[in-house]
Amino acid sequence: MNLISARRRALQGALFCSLAACALVSLPAWSAQQVLRVSAIPDEAPTELQRKFAPLGDYLAAQTGMKVVFTPVSDYAAVVESLANGKLDLAWLGGFTFVQAKIRTNGTAIPIVQREEDARFTSKFITAQADIQSLADLKGKSFAFGAPSSTSGSLMPRYFLQQAGLTPEKDFKNLAYSGAHDATAAFVASGKVQAGVLNASVWEKLVEQKKVDTSKVRVFATTPPYFDYNWTVRGDLDPALVQKLTQAFLQLDPANPQHKDILALQRASKFIPTAKENYDGIEKAALSAGLLK
The missing domain is CATH 3.40.190.10 (Periplasmic binding protein-like II)
Incomplete structure (x- = not known):
């Protein structure tokens, strides 16, 4: 290879690297x-x-x-x-x-x-018990929240229960955490607990998909929106x-x-x-x- 050819190749290589660098710079950072x-x-x-x-x-x-x-x-x-x-x-x-x-x-x-x-999200309190018609009727009953860190399955329902004068650990006969909204519905439907709470969106989906028998399990209270x-x-x-x-x-x-x-x-x-x-x-x-x- 003569000197001119070598220089030409070197210049071509440098140009290629420069173009490649520019292409990389032009790509989104992510x-x-x-x-x-x-x-x-x-x-x-x-x-x-x-x-x-x-x-x-x-x-x-x-x-x-x-x-x-x-x-x-x-x-x-x-x-x-x-x-x-x-x-x-x-x-x-x-x-x-x-x-x-x-x-x-x-x-x-x-x-x-x-x-x-x-x-404007809400939570639904559900039961299969005829004698539960309001939050006040939950006193002395067994109850299920969802997961402890769930906003709509635990925190906000607990907050509104407290606003209604109920302290779950004190006023409920038994207190369970199902772990998930669909599990809470199953707890209530099976009689594992007498009442529970889950978010409105999952409740509506379970009803639409006929995964809950609304002739037995019903909503008896709804939280204010949050x-x-x-x-x-x-x-x-x-x-x-x-x-x-x-x-x-x-x-x-x-x-x-x-x-x-x-x-x-x-x-x-x-x-x-x-x-x-x-x-x-x-x-x-x-x-x-x-x-x-």
Whole structure:
């Protein structure tokens, strides 16, 4: 190889490297992160959570160009810890779980969107007992909450019970924690407890799917509305990716057949922006119930 050819090759190599560097710079910052790691609080059976998330996961993958991996967890605390330790990027949280995540991450966890329904969420008190017609009738009865860290299956119902003058540990004959909303319905239907409470969304789904016999199990009280579920990202996630994810949720349109199916599985009419301040009331309720220090 002569000197001129060598110099030409060297210049071509330098030009190629320069172009490659420019191409890398032009890629979104999150492209270096190949996988979007997602999970959710286990407020329903793991198989149900995965079924509900699958189409949404495919949609988020298309919107971000990333591989989306959903990993179910065994309990609520695991989601909070995984966000705090950087093992999750995006998580479906209840209002109280978000408050816990905010505290655990020193305020860095960011709620990005909620379902429109979550701005006025409620819980349903259910029973199969003819002699239970109001909250006052629960005194001396056996009762089931969902998971201890559940906003709609434990915290807010407990708060409203206290407002009605009932202290669960003192006034109920027996107190159980079923672990999930659908499990609470099963507890009541089987007679394991005389009454229980679960969120309105799961109750409506169980009724629609005929997984609960409403000739036997009925709603006898409903809580006042409160803020609940949201999608939260870890605080150090790339801001451009956070924006991309936020827009992806907000662009879900019920008029689009594909989007309609995604929204139906999420039991959402649409997603709307949310903010940390929306959950201040839940934090106050948790403090009042002695669940936060």
